[in-house]
Amino acid sequence: MNEKYLEKYERKTHVIGRTATAVTLVMLVGAPFLIGSILGALPDLSAAAKGFLSVGIIWTVSSVVEFLVYTPMLGAGGGYLAFITGNLINMKIPCAMNAREIAGTHTGTPENEIISTLSIAASSLTTITVLALGVLLLVPLQPVLQSEALQPAFANVVPALFGAMAYQYFRRNIKLACVPLTIMTLLFTFVPSLISQTSIMIIPAGAISIGLAWLMWRRKGLQA
Secondary structure, eight states: OHHHHHHHHHHHHHHHHHHHHHHHHHHHHHHHHHHHHHHTOOOOHHHHHHHHHHHHHHHHHHHHHHHHHHHHHHHHHHHHHHHHHOOIIIIIHHHHHHHHHHHTOOTTSHHHHHHHHHHHHHHHHHHHHHHHHHHHHHHHHHHHHTOTTTHHHHHTHHHHHHHHHHHHHHTTOHHHHHHHHHHHHHHHHHOGGGGGGHHHHHHHHHHHHHHHHHHHHHHHHHHO
16 A cells, blocks of 8 residues: 555656646746847847857756766655755755754655655745845845855855765765865865866766775675
């Protein structure tokens, strides 16, 4: 009975998710053209195409990598919600990972599917609420937000968020975490231009981690 219900749930999730994704794509792509046609300010398509080609290849690779990495972690429902609402790296993924840690679920299980979907839905609703309040209070709070005392805090929100989240995983195997972390840190330090290509650098960093994990597993097997 549970398997039948889970199969029915996943089938409906894919139907709703694909429909919502298609509608979102049409709205995102169509809105600029609709507004431009109404205002009589349509962009030069040839210039837009050239601009897209200059960055489109990089973002295409990044999109494929993020899909392959994050979808198994989030499941179907969480994956659809995360990719539709956006802000995966700095909001949705940390929220889903923390929820999974608290609930004690594991990747690839039905429990993780439900936890990921609920956590990302809660994150999306919270984001919308905060943004709405931010828009309403932007003018009254503008002097406070632009104060020099708060600027260092705003500049370090993302590093602080990912540092706290990463430590939860690094502490499980410090030896495995130190090598790719050291290599990537040195690489970004001596080649600063790679900082803007962090999505692509996930591939070599992941390959290093997987290779080291395999070598450690093989070494333990030989010792046993």
